[in-house]
Amino acid sequence: MANLNKIFLMGNLTRDPELRYVPSGAPVATFGLAVNRRYVTQNGEKKDDVCFVRIVVFGKQAESCSQYLSKGRLVFIEGRLQYRSWEQDGQKRNTLDVVADRGVQFLGGPRAAGDAGAAPEAPKEEFAHGAGDAELSTGDEAPF
DSSP: OOOOOOEEEEEEESSOOEEEEOTTSOEEEEEEEEEEEEEEOTTSOEEEEEEEEEEEEEHHHHHHHHHHOOTTOEEEEEEEEEEEEEEETTEEEEEEEEEEEEEEEEESOSSOTTOTTOOOOOOSSOOOOOTTGGGTOOSOOOOO
16 A cells, blocks of 8 residues: 655744754754634634744755744645654653655745844755755665
């Protein structure tokens, strides 16, 4: 039976990317993304719904995200879902992350025009999947 794990998201960063390095030396960046949905109820009332998602990026792409992205920036993410569970202080914890292994595209300007301390403009390229993905992998992937 065939399987597919692919996700596309476009939204705004809820916080600046946090860059760290795993023991092998590979860079990993994490940040929050808010994806908004506007809809009209059966009563004609307009409603907004926000979904908050944790994004994980590896390799050179992680370093670029850390350098060029900041809270509020609009991005397009292409990746896959990854479920992780662990035990911390005797409590079971789990999370469902989006691993941006196919690309993070920087959209819009770095910040509003005239904003003091605006970050430099990001390169206009999509970064390829970086090394280090195996550090958080929970199982083997089937080749297609």
